Amino acid sequence: MSAVTQDTAVRTGRITRTFIYVVLLVFALFYLLPFFVMVVNSVKPLSEITGGNMMALPQVWTLEPWRQAWSTAQVGVEPTGLRPYFMNSVMMVVPAVAISTVVGALNGYVLTKWRFRGDSILFGLMLFSCFIPFQIVLIPMARLLGLMGLAGSVPGLILVHVVYGIGFTTLYFRNYYAAFPTELVRAAMIDGAGFFQIFWRIMLPVSGPIIVVSVIWQFTNIWNDFLFGVSFGGTSQPMTAALNNLVNSSTGVKEYNVHFAGAILAALPTLIVYIVAGRYFVRGLMAGSVKG
Amino acid sequence: MGFLDIRNVTKSYGAVEVLHRVDIAVEEGEFLVLVGPSGCGKSTLLNMIAGLEGITSGDIAIKGRVINNVHPSKRNIAMVFQSYALYPNMTVGQNMTFGLEMHGVPKLEREKALAEVSKLLQIDHLLDRKPGQLSGGQRQRVAMGRALVRDPDVFLFDEPLSNLDAKLRVDMRTEIKKLHQKLKTTIVYVTHDQIEAMTLSTRIAVMNKGYVQQLGTPKEIYDTPSNLFVATFMGSPAMNIIPAKVAMVNGVPHAEVMDADGKPCHLRFDQANLADWAGKEILLGIRPEVITDPEGADRASRNIQSLRNRVTVTEPAGSDTFVTMTLSGKDAIARMRADATVAPGQVFDFAVNMEKAVAFDPKTEERIRP
Incomplete structure (x- = not known):
């Protein structure tokens, strides 16, 4: 018998295997092509783009478009580059992700380990919030933010994203904690641990995978959100709104190389999060579905 | 008043009452086993003592203090939980001292208690491991260690051995018994395994359908079961329950049973008040070890009755041979010495120790008391 054991469900021959790899490679290239175009065109002078082949490698390599996109490009009326908006995005995303994840974890903990009358109805309603389209809440949300004095500010955006995110994060944590043995919580209760001590000392240390899922999901959604940013951002608009202003400006020459650089800058944080934590994402989404 | 008092305790979920007026007083140092089939309410009662389930009515008191509304801690x-419930992110040592830490015991005392208990349970070399790296038996010890470290008034065990394999279960059973003899702690132990109940306990509460069927020492439960349920639940193989008629022979009550050919046989009762049942149907309860070959009969008994019957099946089990026969149309099992010579189809003279026989009222299923 073969000494090499492969962890696959289906046994495949050499020819099938080659075929699979070729197909996968073609798909990978297909998906990487747009990214290749963006990167290549963001490091060449504008003249090379307007006068030649979009697919060609640059004759003159330059980081000038990146510098311009970051700090001097005309965004709207001000020549500030994307930098201040990037900062707005960071200041919005970090607290929004942190708060919605913590609240989701607490909700999941309460909904599975401190059951009360009507808890499944409550969970159902929270789940329902995942399916409400953004557009529906625009006007009521604008009114509420106005009443709270948070309109057009970063805290206002944080609130909106936390409210929208809690449905998802609660779903993740509830399902994860549902598989967590209740006897552990009971043992900790007898040991004298309180509500938060059980959460902090017993539940959170084993919640790594689901925290990663929640953070990636929330980070991607909030960072990439355009509608709320452009509606409620006011003077502190996030990166996505600024990128739109940069790319869609109708005056002057279209500086494609700067636009490409700006677009990559806008996508970079989510890319990094995926690359760093992506494998935990899949693992976390599968957690609890299979025993062991 | 006992050390742990369960007084008139009931438990209802909505309109459904799952525990009915349970009354048990546990003395200090006693090993009480709650035993019964699944769904009999034994775990619910244990959880109520622990404070993990509310008490619908009645009182539970430890050392005279009513604890109905006292927090579990x-x-x-x-x-000790069935799944052990060890905290997976903590080491064995942290697991065992977590309770002390939560109760604000200073670090030095915690370490002293940990050292003592871990030595007692021979797990002192495992203190830095995580529960995931331990075998089933080791986890079991750690779970017990976590309880012992606390030095509590009452230990509660919820089917602690049911996750172990058969051999380890027997070893740990002895281990728990040794521990109890050494530490003289008060223990309430839940199991569905009647052998565990018999071997470990100083007293047993047999439960069924939310009622305590009988509360007594293992010997009382085994020899004088108060009703049919207790008689058949405790003991393996189960007690033979044979329909019989009380017949008066020479003015003494006898049990009239039919042998395999339908011929009546008379077995003299030891119990005089069964004369009141003359001519009526009863259920005769005889344990398998009470029916033997004449050489294997209990020499101390004053009432060995002979029973001639045909052997249906023999099952040699190494230490004993189980012999099946037909009595009053029902299968009855006899437990013989391993080297008793019996063969299927043979007509054999069995010896029945009627001193140990019990009679039940077929209507109420209660035992007819002497």
């Missing part, structure tokens, strides 16, 4: 109890 303030009852001075410790519990």
Whole structure:
């Protein structure tokens, strides 16, 4: 018998295997092509783009478009580059992700380990919030933010994203904690641990995978959100709104190389999060579905 | 008043009452086993003592203090769970001292208690490991260690051995018994395994359908079961329950049973008041070891009755041979010495120790008391 054991469900021959790899490679290239175009065109002078082949490698390599996109490009009326908006995005995303994840974890903990009358109805309603389209809440949300004095500010955006995110994060944590043995919580209760001590000392240390899922999901959604940013951002608009202003400006020459650089800058944080934590994402989404 | 008092305790979920007026007084140092089939309410009762389930009515008191509304952590109890419930992110040492830490015991004392208990349970070399790296038996010890470290008034065990394999279960059973003899702690132990109940306990509460069927020492439960349920639940193989008629022979009550050919046989009762049942149907309860070959019969008994019957099946089990026969149309099992010579189809003279026989009222299923 073969000494090499492969962890696959289906046994495949050499020819099938080659075929699979070729197909996968073609798909990978297909998906990487747009990214290749963006990167290549963001490091060449504008003249090379307007006068030649979009697919060609640059004759003159330059980081000038990146510098311009970051700090001097005309965004709207001000020549500030994307930098201040990037900062707005960071200041919005970090607290929004942190708060919605913590609240989701607490909700999941309460909904599975401190059951009360009507808890499944409550969970159902929270789940329902995942399916409400953004557009529906625009006007009521604008009114509420106005009443709270948070309109057009970063805290206002944080609130909106936390409210929208809690449905998802609660779903993740509830399902994860549902598989967590209740006897552990009971043992900790007898040991004298309180509500938060059980959460902090017993539940959170084993919640790594689901925290990663929640953070990636929330980070991607909030960072990439355009509608709320452009509606409620006011003077502190996030990166996505600024990128739109940069790319869609109708005056002057279209500086494609700067636009490409700006677009990559806008996508970079989510890319990094995926690359760093992506494998935990899949693992976390599968957690609890299979025993062991 | 006992050390742990369960007084008139009931438990209802909505309109459904699952525990009915349970009354048990446990003395200090006693090993009480709650035994019964699944769904009999034994775990619910244990959880109520622990404070993990509310009490619908009645009182539970430890050392005279009613604890109905006291938080589990303030009852001075410790519990060993069926799944062990070890905290997976903590080491063995942290697992065992977590309770002390939560109760604000200073670090030095915690370490002293940990050292003592881990040595007692021979797990002192495992203290830095995580529960995931331990075998089933080791986890079991750690779970017990976590309870012992606390030095509580009452230990609660919820089927602690049911996750172990058969051999380890027997070893740990002895281990728990040794521990109890050494530490003289008060223990309430839940199991569905009647052998565990018999071997470990100083007293047993047999439960069924939310009622305590009988409360007594293992010997009382085994020899004088108060009703049919207790008689058949405790003991393996189960007690033979044979329909019989009380017949008066020479003015003494006898049990009239039919042998395999339908011929009546008379077995003299030891119990005089069965004369009141003359001519009526009863259920005769005889344990398998009470029916033997004449050489294997209990020499101390004053009432060995002979029973001639045909052997249906023999099952040699190494230490004993189980012999099946037909009595009054029902299968009855006899437990013989391993080297008793019996063969299927043979007509054999069995010896029945009627001193140990019990009679039940077929209507109420209660035992007819002497």
